[in-house]
Amino acid sequence: MSESDDGGSRRGALIGLLVAVVMLAVGLWLAHDLTAASKMQDCLMSGRTNCNVIEPAR
Template sequence: MDDPDQGGSRRPAIAGLAIAVVLLVTGLWLAHELTAASKMQDCLMSGRTNCNVIEPAR
């Protein structure tokens, strides 16, 4: 079953996995930023003048 001649490196697989993780994280960050921008635009388009995000006190 195991062929000792096929001692392929796992480096390409790990590199592919790392690229996939980077793309996933970038996509999630971009979706979050676009959602925040959309909410801000909706607030401004409704005619409000105070659309600042209020941070809770820590």
């Protein structure tokens, strides 16, 4: 095996790892966003008119 073959193999593995990390990050963001939307819908469906999130004072 030459050095160029080994570098190409590592490059492909790193690209695959990068794609997997990006997909994981997008999946986590999407799950968080869908959870927030679900909570808002639950609040609105219960008949409340003020469903804003109250941030605690710091």
